[in-house]
Amino acid sequence: MSDAIAAANPAPGLETISIRKTFGSLVALDGISMKVRPGTLHALLGGNGAGKSTLVKCIMGYYRPDSGDIILGNKQIKTYKPRDAQALGIGMVYQHFTLVPNMTVAENLVLSRGNVPMRIDWKKEKADLRAFMRTTPFFIPIDSPVRMLAAGQKQKLEICKQLYLRNRVLFLDEPTSVLTPQEADEVLTMIKALTLKKELTVLMITHKFREVMKFADEVTVLRNGKFAGTGLVKDLTPTQMSAMMIGSETTRTAARGAKPRGELLLHLDGLHALDDIGLKALEDLHLNVHAGEIVGIAGVSGNGQNKLVEVLAGQRPASAGRINVHGERFGATRAEIRRHKVNCLPEEPLKNTCVGQMSVAENMALRNFDARPHSRLGFFLNAGAIKRSARDLIARYRVKTPSTDTPIRDLSGGNVQRAVLARELSDGVEVLIAANPCFGLDFAATAEIRAQIIEARNRGAAVLLISEDLDEVFELADRIVVMFHGKFVYETPAAEADIGIIGRHMAGHGEADVKHEVVKT
Amino acid sequence: MTSFLAEGSLGFWSVPLAMVGQALRVSAPYLYVSLGETLTEKSGRVNLGLQGTLIMGAMAGYAVSSRSGSALAGVLAAGVVGGLLGILHAFLCARPKVNDIAVGIALMIFGVGLASFLGRPYIKPERVPAMSPDISLGFWSANETVRANLQVNLMFVVGVALVPLIAWGLKNTRWGLILRSVGENADTARAMGYSINGVRLLATMAGGVLAGLGGAFLTLAMQGGWKDGLAPGTGLMAVALVIFARWKPLNCLWAALLFGGAGAIAPALQSVGLNEVKINLGFTQLRWGRYVFEMIPYLLTLGIMIFTSSGSRQMAGIPDELTRARWL
Numbered sequence: 001m002s003d004a005i006a007a008a009n010p011a012p013g014l015e016t017i018s019i020r021k022t023f024g025s026l027v028a029l030d031g032i033s034m035k036v037r038p039g040t041l042h043a044l045l046g047g048n049g050a051g052k053s054t055l056v057k058c059i060m061g062y063y064r065p066d067s068g069d070i071i072l073g074n075k076q077i078k079t080y081k082p083r084d085a086q087a088l089g090i091g092m093v094y095q096h097f098t099l100v101p102n103m104t105v106a107e108n109l110v111l112s113r114g115n116v117p118m119r120i121d122w123k124k125e126k127a128d129l130r131a132f133m134r135t136t137p138f139f140i141p142i143d144s145p146v147r148m149l150a151a152g153q154k155q156k157l158e159i160c161k162q163l164y165l166r167n168r169v170l171f172l173d174e175p176t177s178v179l180t181p182q183e184a185d186e187v188l189t190m191i192k193a194l195t196l197k198k199e200l201t202v203l204m205i206t207h208k209f210r211e212v213m214k215f216a217d218e219v220t221v222l223r224n225g226k227f228a229g230t231g232l233v234k235d236l237t238p239t240q241m242s243a244m245m246i247g248s249e250t251t252r253t254a255a256r257g258a259k260p261r262g263e264l265l266l267h268l269d270g271l272h273a274l275d276d277i278g279l280k281a282l283e284d285l286h287l288n289v290h291a292g293e294i295v296g297i298a299g300v301s302g303n304g305q306n307k308l309v310e311v312l313a314g315q316r317p318a319s320a321g322r323i324n325v326h327g328e329r330f331g332a333t334r335a336e337i338r339r340h341k342v343n344c345l346p347e348e349p350l351k352n353t354c355v356g357q358m359s360v361a362e363n364m365a366l367r368n369f370d371a372r373p374h375s376r377l378g379f380f381l382n383a384g385a386i387k388r389s390a391r392d393l394i395a396r397y398r399v400k401t402p403s404t405d406t407p408i409r410d411l412s413g414g415n416v417q418r419a420v421l422a423r424e425l426s427d428g429v430e431v432l433i434a435a436n437p438c439f440g441l442d443f444a445a446t447a448e449i450r451a452q453i454i455e456a457r458n459r460g461a462a463v464l465l466i467s468e469d470l471d472e473v474f475e476l477a478d479r480i481v482v483m484f485h486g487k488f489v490y491e492t493p494a495a496e497a498d499i500g501i502i503g504r505h506m507a508g509h510g511e512a513d514v515k516h517e518v519v520k521t
Numbered sequence: 522m523t524s525f526l527a528e529g530s531l532g533f534w535s536v537p538l539a540m541v542g543q544a545l546r547v548s549a550p551y552l553y554v555s556l557g558e559t560l561t562e563k564s565g566r567v568n569l570g571l572q573g574t575l576i577m578g579a580m581a582g583y584a585v586s587s588r589s590g591s592a593l594a595g596v597l598a599a600g601v602v603g604g605l606l607g608i609l610h611a612f613l614c615a616r617p618k619v620n621d622i623a624v625g626i627a628l629m630i631f632g633v634g635l636a637s638f639l640g641r642p643y644i645k646p647e648r649v650p651a652m653s654p655d656i657s658l659g660f661w662s663a664n665e666t667v668r669a670n671l672q673v674n675l676m677f678v679v680g681v682a683l684v685p686l687i688a689w690g691l692k693n694t695r696w697g698l699i700l701r702s703v704g705e706n707a708d709t710a711r712a713m714g715y716s717i718n719g720v721r722l723l724a725t726m727a728g729g730v731l732a733g734l735g736g737a738f739l740t741l742a743m744q745g746g747w748k749d750g751l752a753p754g755t756g757l758m759a760v761a762l763v764i765f766a767r768w769k770p771l772n773c774l775w776a777a778l779l780f781g782g783a784g785a786i787a788p789a790l791q792s793v794g795l796n797e798v799k800i801n802l803g804f805t806q807l808r809w810g811r812y813v814f815e816m817i818p819y820l821l822t823l824g825i826m827i828f829t830s831s832g833s834r835q836m837a838g839i840p841d842e843l844t845r846a847r848w849l
Contacts, residue, residue, distance in 0.1 A: 083714055098712060100705040102841060111702050114713060116695040 010198035011168040012073035013038035014059070014090075019068035021058055027225050028054045031068070034220045034230065036169075038073075039198035041191065043216035043233070044205045047245055047300075047468070051225040052205045056171045060085045060092050072169065091167030093158045095174045101147035105140055105157060112161050136163055137190045152183030159191065163200075172204040176211060188215045207245075207300050209238040209507035221245055242503030246470055261478075262291030265462035266342075266431045270321035273311050281307040282486045285321070287464075289431070294453070294463040296477025296494070300506050301468045304486035306347075309435045309466055313344045325431055340431065343367070343424035347436040350416045356409035360401050361390035363408045364423045397422035397452070414445030421449060425456050432456055435466040450476060470502070484508045535666065539789035540782040542670030545658070547743060548781025549677040550575060550752065553735030554759035555766065555773040556683055557728035561607075562763060563691065564724035565704035565717075565842030566614060569625025571732040572756030573632015574606045578736020580636035583747040584643050596676070596737045603733020604726045606632060611725035615718040629756070643747045674742040676734070681774060683731075688770040700724055704840035732756065758822050765825045767838035783821050787814035 014036045021029040029051045036042040046052045058065045061079030070077050072088060079085045085092075099108050106129055110116055129142050138156045146154065155175060162170055172191070176184035192215050194200040206212060212219055212233060220230040221244040229244040266289040275281035281304050289295045299305055310316035312323065314332025323330045325340040332342070346352040354363050365374055365386045373385040390404045399418045401411055408416060417437065424432065434453060438446040453476060457463050467473050473480055480497050482490040482505040490505040492498075554571050561568045568574075578599035586595025610628055614621045656678060659671030691697035702710040703720040711717055739755075740747050758780060766772035790796075791811065800807040 082712065098706070098709045100702050100709055100841075102705050102838075103701065107698060111698050112713065116698055118695050120693050120695065120698065122693065 011039055011195075011201040012089075013040075013201060014169055014203070015071040016055070016059065017069040017071065019055060019058055019070070020066045021054055021063060022066055029058070029065070030225045032222065032225075032227055034227070036201055036203050037218070038201050039195050040217040041195045041202045041204060041215055043212040043219040044203055044222065045207060045212065045219055045241060045245055046222035046228070047207070050222040050245075052222055053173060054225075055222070056092065056173065056203065056205060060090065060171065086165065086167070089166060089168045090171070091162040091165060091169070092171040093155070093162060093173065093175055097154050097158060099146045099154060099157060099161075102145060104143055104145050105149075106142040108146055108157070109142070109161060109164050112165060132164060133160070136160055137193060150183070152187060155183070155187050156190070159187070163194075168199070169201045170203070172202060174205055174207075176206070176208065184211065185214075191215075209241060209509060212241070213238065238507045238509040239500060239504050242507050243500060246499060246503050261293045262460060264288055264327075265291050265325060266464060267324040267327075268321070269324060271308075271311065271318055271323065272320035273307055273316055273318050275307060280486060282311065282318075285488055287481065287488065289462040289464050291430070291460045291462050292457060293478045294457050294465055294476050295479045295481060296473035297464065297466040297481050297483050297488075298470055298473045298502060298506060299468065299483035303483050305435065305466045305468070305483060307486070308483075309344070309346055309433060312342075312433050312464070313346065338367075338371075341427065341429050342431040342433070343427075343429045345417075345421060345424050345432065345434040345437050347439050349420040350409060350413070353420055354408050354416065357407050359405045360394070360399070360408050360411065360419055361387045361404035364390045364393055364419060367423055368427060393419075393422040393426055396426075398448070414449075417445065417449055421452055425452060429456060429461050432461050432463045433466070434463065436468060437465075438469070438472060470499070470506075474499070482506055536786075536789045536793055538667065538670050539792065540785045542672075543785030543789070544778040544782035545671065545673045545677065546781070547784060548777040549674065549680050549738045549742070550735040550755050551759045551762060551777035551780050552677070552680045552684075552774060553738065554732045554756050555762045555777055556680070556687060556770060557603075557731030557735075558760050558763045559728075559766070559768055559770060559773055560687070560700070560731070561721075561725045561728035562768060562843060563700050563704045563840055564721045565707060565840050566611075566621045566721050566725060567625060567760075567843065568607065568610050568628075568725055568728055569622060569757070569760060570606065570610050570628030570632060571625075571728065571760055572754070573629040573636075574603045574729050574732040575632075575736040575739070575756040575759075576636045576751060577606060577632045578603045578733030579739040579751055580640040580643070580736075580747055581733070582737030583740035584640065586741060587643060592741055595741055596734060599733040599737035600730045601733070603729040603731070603736065605729070606733070607726040607729020608722065610729070611718070611722040614725075615722070637749050640747050640749070644749075674738070676738050676742055684770045684774045691770075701840070704842050707842055735759075754819070758818070761822050761826055764839075768840065769838065780818060780821065783818040786817050787811060790814055 015034070017033050018031045019029050019033070020027075020031050032051070032055055034044075034055075044052050044055070054063065057063045059070055059079065061081045061084050064080065070079070072090070077088055079088070079090075082092075100111070103111070106122070106126055109129060110120065110125055126142060133140065133142065138160050140149070140153060140157050140160060146157070149157065159170070159172075159175075170191075175187065188211060191200065191202055195202055195217075204211075204216065216233045218231065219233055219236065219241065221228040221241060223245060229241075266287075268285045268287040271282055271285040272280070273282040285308070287295065297305060297308070307316060311318050312332070314337075323332075325336075325342055328340070330336055330340060330342065336342070344353070350356060353366075355366075362369070368374055369381060369386060370378065374382055374389065376382055387404045393399070394401060394404065397418050399411075399422060400415050401419070408419060411419065421437070432453070437453065438449050450472070453463060453465070457478075463476075465473065465476055474494065474497065477494045480492050480494050480502065481488050482502055484505060485508065489508075490502065492502075554575055558568060558571055581602040582595040582599035584595075585598035586592050589595070606628060610621075610624055613619055613624045655672040655674055657668060657672055659668035662668055662671075691701060699710070699715055699720060702713070703715060703717055703724075707717050710720070735756075739752050744751065759777070762773065762776045762780060766776045791814075796810060798807075798809040798813075800809065
């Protein structure tokens with residue numbers, strides 16, 4: 001089947017017509033129509049949960065759309081499983097690598113073919129592979145174990161594998177998210193060259209405007225499962241694209257007490273940190289958060305926000321710079337956390353800050369089980385006192401749980417969030433770090449959690465809110481800071497914030513505006 | 522010196538000779554079990570039950586050959602019983618939320634217990650037919666002791682032949698490549714349309730067959746009879762040996778010979794009259810006798826495990842799927 005496609009160079013185009021996909025009551029895709037012209041690099045833009053991956057997975061056969069058609073070339077196609085897409089010459093490169101690290105490049109490629117002969121003649125296979133490699137722009141040593149390759153080489157091998165399988169239509173799901181900018185440029189330049197030769201038609205999921213502007217021919221934007229716009233990249237500016245991505249419907253709902261901001265509580269002074277593979281993740285962060293103030297950090301996911309939370313929570317060392325709380329150096333030890341009352345509400349709290357199989361009461365006591373009244377002589381736990389405190393918190397924060405002894409992982413997402421929030425807010429928190437606190441919650445739970453955060457602020461806490469949800473930042477923050485590539489690139493009081501300018505900074509296209517702002521003030 | 526040798530006495534040289542001879546005579550169970558476990562672990566699963574499989578194979582091999590009068594029938598029966606236990610392990614592990622280590626421990630106890638129960642009538646029957654003529658590797662020597670020490674069983678030769686065959690097959694056949702891909706990255710293998718549980722079932726079954734054959738060797742070639750408490754820990758040590766061998770069949774052979782030879786240290790030392798080592802520490806005197814010598818194989822296992830593990834480094838060669846947390 002793939003031979004026929006290969007013979008029928010050039011690469012075909014791909015079209016979706018009114019694709020609709022629902023998961024229960026959630027409408028993930030609401031009638032998406034888009035057209036990828038043959039031999040082009042088409043970018044699919046959108047925020048988290050916009051439906052980009054869902055759309056691609058519908059075409060690949062991972063999901064079956066509720067309705068709608070998919071046209072490849074000029075034929076309507078049906079894909080029920082990924083193998084069907086593969087047979088039609090449609091391939092996908094995922095965000096994470098799907099290579100087998102302990103096998104060689106040659107073994108990975110032969111294995112991917114599916115029809116491996118019973119006895120493998122490595123001499124012939126390797127000769128074939130070398131000949132094939134010469135027809136591609138890539139140079140990858142075929143005898144090297146994959147684990148020895150750099151990330152950029154691995155991503156090239158993934159693309160190489162698709163060419164080896166003679167796929168002519170490629171989906172790239174954030175192909176550069178694990179690459180350095182230089183590696184990303186190199187890989188995308190090669191892909192672009194293949195589309196120019198009409199050997200490939202590429203649909204690239206991304207949220208990096210830089211790559212769209214530099215490499216894509218066309219762009220389609222999704223927002224909340226709906227079509228939000230399309231056009232030739234040369235006719236569009238990043239500002240127009242970010243407007244399509246973000247929309248304009250932002251509202252401020254939570255009630256807040258107007259209060260002059262208080263003393264300086266949290267101070268970041270030239271903070272640097274490295275990521276897991278030793279690349280710069282945070283660069284020279286300076287920030288002041290005062291009592292009675294919410295500072296919102298906006299940014300597209302993957303620009304260093306989670307690294308910042310990890311450094312603040314003591315889970316990742318800072319490579320330079322310091323964190324001060326109350327003017328004292330803060331290293332997130334248990335003693336310092338308790339003295340300064342610095343609490344943290346990370347994203348996915350069940351995973352990051354709870355012990356799933358321990359009870360609600362025990363989880364609520366994780367901050368203070370070793371202090372009176374929960375502990376006697378600093379050694380014996382007082383189960384009765386722990387349960388009494390938990391009952392009090394459950395009532396005050398309206399946590400829905402069958403009992404204080406229920407394992408916390410049996411609670412719904414919103415109630416885990418409430419339970420953790422209760423723990424983090426109850427002991428007179430002075431500095432609260434909240435990361436995507438409402439991610440994955442329904443409307444009612446979201447409103448309640450946001451109200452609790454505002455209440456903490458009104459009580460005089462300094463709140464650092466790190467959120468990928470721009471609506472949330474606009475709703476809660478007194479001051480907005482935009483984070484891009486591990487740096488704070490823009491800061492503005494929320495009252496004067498302009499969503500267009502913020503969107504441009506989130507996309508890394510804000511330098512001109514920074515100068516503009518400076519001139520204005 | 523020549524006359525000395527001709528008399529059949531080798532003096533202290535008999536210790537290393539006995540170790541080599543012992544290694545050739547008793548390493549086959551280690552070899553079969555570790556080759557079997559290598560196959561299973563290459564598919565991304567650990568079967569700790571091979572101790573039970575080994576003992577069941579020993580019992581079944583002896584029972585069938587003493588009833589049928591055919592050693593070959595006993596060996597085949599041991600292989601079939603081993604394969605069935607492998608299938609049982611794979612079947613249980615394929616259930617959701619079942620942990621292979623726990624299943625393995627359960628099957629180890631089950632196998633040993635079941636063999637003890639079913640083997641009761643066979644504890645003292647007549648001698649079974651000899652399995653196969655031994656092959657002499659000592660033909661070059663005129664010395665009786667040397668010749669006696671270098672007799673090897675056909676099953677050992679077959680086991681040694683399996684080593685390059687398995688090593689080659691893992692690298693050069695479709696089955697080998699699929700097996701390794703399942704053990705290295707199950708998601709990738711699944712995306713290519715291979716059945717993870719199917720591949721692991723076959724790998725665990727093959728591992729069971731080999732362990733069962735190793736068991737047959739215990740009763741038919743080595744001990745010449747079935748009794749309870751046969752080869753305690755041999756199967757478990759063979760599983761540990763796979764780690765030491767870095768999942769490489771050729772290393773399994775060396776490790777099996779080393780472990781087999783280590784078992785000969787105690788009797789060989791005694792046979793040359795060394796019954797005790799006295800160490801004077803000044804304030805007290807240590808007297809190390811037979812029991813300390815008999816600990817040597819186990820100390821070797823422990824030492825190897827400590828030596829080859831590291832708190833920070835990941836072990837080279839380990840199939841990636843074995844490194845994923847599978848407890849929840």
